[in-house]
Amino acid sequence: MDKADFISRFGGAFEHSPFIAERAYDAGLVVEPLSASGVHAALTEKFRSASQDERLGVLRAHPDLAGKLAIAGGLTEDSRKEQAGAGLDRLSPEEHARFTALNDAYTTKFGFPFIIAVKGLAKDDILAAFERRIDNSRETELDTACAQVEKIARLRLESLIPENS
Structure with a gap:
C-alpha cells in the first residue's frame, strides 16, 4: 500500500489527525500484511511521541458527545456511527441538557472535550463516567x-481491517 492510500484509509483513526498515519508510514512502522493490531501499534507509537500540543490538538479534534456538531450533522461518519450506537442521537430534552452542561463544565475545566470510547456503552454508562471523571x-x-x-x-x-485478513 502506498503512502497516499495508507493515509486515506487510516488517517481518520485518530480524529481529524492524518499526520499520525503519515508519520507512522514515513517511519517505516507499517508492515504488510496489514493487521488492525499492527497498524494500531504504529499509529499509537506516533501519537505517544507527538508533542504535548499535538496530542492536545488530537483531543480537541474530538466532538462533544451529543453536542452542537451532532445536532447540526457535522460529525465525521465514524463519530456519528459511534454516538448513534450509544443512543446519543436519541436523547430526551432533559438528557440533552445534562450532556450540554457536563460538556461545558468539562471543557472549561480541562481545555479539551470529554472523550470516551462509546462502543458497547449506553447513554447512562456514559453519563456516569462523565460525572465520575469531571x-x-x-x-x-x-x-x-x-x-x-x-x-x-x-x-x-x-472495523477497517479484520484481524485475520
Missing part, C-alpha cells in the same frame, strides 16, 4: 483521554 485532576484526565483516544482508534481500525 472530578479528576487535569493530569489524570489528560492520561485518561489519551487512553480513550487510543481505544477509539483501535476500534476504528478493527
Whole structure:
C-alpha cells in the first residue's frame, strides 16, 4: 500500500489527525500484511511521541458527545456511527441538557472535550463516567483521554481491517 492510500484509509483513526498515519508510514512502522493490531501499534507509537500540543490538538479534534456538531450533522461518519450506537442521537430534552452542561463544565475545566470510547456503552454508562471523571485532576484526565483516544482508534481500525485478513 502506498503512502497516499495508507493515509486515506487510516488517517481518520485518530480524529481529524492524518499526520499520525503519515508519520507512522514515513517511519517505516507499517508492515504488510496489514493487521488492525499492527497498524494500531504504529499509529499509537506516533501519537505517544507527538508533542504535548499535538496530542492536545488530537483531543480537541474530538466532538462533544451529543453536542452542537451532532445536532447540526457535522460529525465525521465514524463519530456519528459511534454516538448513534450509544443512543446519543436519541436523547430526551432533559438528557440533552445534562450532556450540554457536563460538556461545558468539562471543557472549561480541562481545555479539551470529554472523550470516551462509546462502543458497547449506553447513554447512562456514559453519563456516569462523565460525572465520575469531571472530578479528576487535569493530569489524570489528560492520561485518561489519551487512553480513550487510543481505544477509539483501535476500534476504528478493527472495523477497517479484520484481524485475520
